[in-house]
Amino acid sequence: MGLFTRKTEEAPCTVEVSHRFESLHAHVRFNNGAVVHPGDEVLVHGAPVLAAYGEVISEDRVATITRASALERAWTRLTGDLEFMELCEFSFSEEVLS
16 A cells, blocks of 8 residues: 555445444444454445434445555554543542532
């Protein structure tokens, strides 16, 4: 893969959407074994999958995976930890907020 080159590939996938009390999630599994790496983008084709409360819906779809260039992948790895740490910024204090 080139330093600045991006590639795209099509992959069959299964989309599962759960809207239950025990589990609220949406997952995509690539049926051909494709793996998504840091910096890659995934676009699942088709209408949105909408599950009513209590339902779990599973549909077969096709996804387009846009592979990150070598430079984008390196940048994502370098900055990803910093962005994660922003999410973890918290503090504990005995003060009561008013």
